[in-house]
Amino acid sequence: MPSITLANLGWSTPDGRPVLSDIDLRFQRERVGVVGRNGVGKSTLLYLLTGERQPASGSVAVDGSVAMLRQTVQVDPDETIADLFDARDSLALLRKAEAGDASAEDIGDADWTLEARIDEALAKVGLSLSADTPLPHLSGGQRTRAALAAAIFAAPDFLLLDEPTNNLDRDGRAAVRDLLRGWRGGAIVVSHDRELLEEMDAIVELSGLGAARYGGGWSAYRSRKEIERAAVEAELADAEKRLDAARREAQVATERQDRRDAGGRRKAARGDMPKIIVGGQKRRAEETRAAASRLAGRQRDAAQAQLLAARTKIEVVDPLSAGLPPTGLAASRTVLALDDVTAGYIEGQPVIRDLSLTIAGPERVAITGPNGSGKSTLLALVAGTIGPWSGTARTQVPFAMFDQRVSLVDPSLSIADNFLALSPGTTNNQCRAALARFRFRADAADRTVGSLSGGQMLRAGLACVLGAPQPPQLLILDEPGNHLDIESLAAIEMGLAAYDGALLVVSHDPAFLDAIGITREIALR
Structure with missing residues (x-):
């Protein structure tokens, strides 16, 4: 049976920063x-x-064929769908x-x-497109679907999918789920799409602690994680209590021995005991103190070891706080107008025809519609990166x-x-x-933006704009959740919910749109 086995796998960036360490996993059908x-x-x-990429340590053993869908599909002007299938020459024949x-x-x-x-x-x-269709004529979601079709075309033993539902409309996401x-x-499947993850037979979580495997889909994984987290937190609390108790017991024992030693010194000072007896008591006191100290040390060491062991089971992650300064946008201010x-x-x-749209004050507008309906084109018009053929856009x-x-960020800069x-x-x-x-x-x-993952790059861009002393009064977001991990997405949702400017958002994630308080939806067809 085809399989992929990872043994003690490790990988580091070219500058030596460890990314994966001691990964042991096995994948089957x-x-x-x-x-x-x-x-x-x-x-x-x-x-x-x-x-x-080659591992820095350990090994990767692949028994079978693999095909991979990457996060983005970069295209040349003359490329067609046939090129994704490596079939241009065969179709020409x-x-x-x-x-x-x-x-x-x-x-x-x-x-x-x-x-x-x-x-x-x-x-x-x-x-339902011809293989001769030029890739530049397709939307990002259509290119993703075509690339996925090419990945399954060769019937590999393993499909490797990197964020396969990014850029896809609701029908596209459903098509990926049906395919799998x-x-x-x-x-x-690398993904943060919770609906897609629900379809999985197992979930592998990568973290600073390594790799952990959980049976079942997303809900089963989250349920198991909550149980584990509660158990580890209880273990940590118990270890902290044991260490505090060991320290208190050691302190009480020291104070008790100090009182005994003081009593012995007072009795010796009165001179009513022979020196040999005084010397013997002093020696026994010293031995008792040393033994008590060793016992207390062993108890403290055991409690400290238990505490350290408990802490190694908890990954320490800095929280993402996306609270934003006020923009000063008045409710009556016209933000944009398309006529x-x-x-x-x-x-x-034309991709967009005879469209009119006005946003005033801190409105929150979502642009929805299937892939190819012109959502990204509309955002480009608003941003001024393309101009209208007719009408006005301000x-x-x-x-x-x-x-x-x-x-908006320069990949060559930090x-x-x-x-x-x-x-x-x-x-x-x-x-x-x-x-x-x-x-x-x-x-x-100080990390260079070009060295970041897709999610880190978006987070960096948001940090550079939303963290400014005076944030812009309008945020234009094209599928902002595509590359964010689930924890970061939740933090960004809270930050955008607190943002007091206007939002113009393209997203196929209903949960995200609901979380950021969309007030109006415009559907393109």
Whole structure:
């Protein structure tokens, strides 16, 4: 049976920062979700399984074939869906044969079922597109679906999926869940999509303590984690009580011995005892004190060891605090206005047609709709990165745009330098304090943005903008939860709920939209 075995696996960044340590895992023909905080090594684990990265220690043994879907699909202008399937030349040969221009040898080499099989793979992820469709013409969600179809096309023994539902609309997410329900091979799925994780046969949690495996899906994992957390906290509290008791007992024993020694010295001072008896009592007192001290030391050491053992079972994580300064946005202020806007990228093929939209004051507006309906295009119009073909688009307050690549931060600069560049006049102390609230403390603030994981990069971008002394009055967010771990997402939800400016958000996560208090929804078709 195909399997993947990890033994004492370790990996570090090029600068020597350990990411994975002593990982022992075995994967078979099952669906396993991989969860953990941003930067803990989830994507790195998949790269180690494909052989694209080599372990610093331990080993990876893969018995079977693997295919991987990565977090992002970068495309060249001339790429088509066929390129995802590595089928451009084979399909060109079919076209040549169909046109009657192929040689007898070419016809013998042609795979006449290829196009039908590609269409079938695309249909499994809800796409009815030709293999010749240019990738730049697809939305991010459509490209993700096409890449997933290409991953399953070769029928690998193991599917490695890195955030497969990022960028997908609700139908796309449902298609991924349906695909995995019917998948008969192994699947290792890095995700923070709780609905998708519910479909798993097991959950592997990566943390600073290593890797832990839990049977069942997301709910079973969370339930087991709560039981474990309660048990460890009880063990820690008991160990602390034992250490306090050992210290008190040692203190009481010392004070008792001190009183005995003082009584002996007073009796000896009266001179009514022979010196030999006084000397014997002094020697016995010293021996008793030494024995009591050794016993107390052993008790304290045992209690201290128990406490340390309990603490090693608890991962210490700095909380993320995304409380925001006020923006000063008045309720009557017009934030943005689109009047009869039509826009797109290819002449004669508008993505948005005759759209009007006004946001006033601290409104919270969600843009929803299926992949390809123009949601990201609308945000680009508001941000001014593209202009309308007709109509007018005006954004009338300071704003910050968080696209899916977090392009507002410079990947070549450190997080701290990005913060200072985006908030001129801010002192270094203000910068460090703001970044610390987003869990970038001390040396972490000096990390280069380009070295961060997708979730860490978004958190860095949010820290640089939301941590500023004067936050923008409008936040434009394109799928902000795509790369955040679940704990960070919850903290960002609380921070955005407390934000007093206007929000324009694209998201396919109903729970996220509900948590941040969306007041109006605009559905694109």
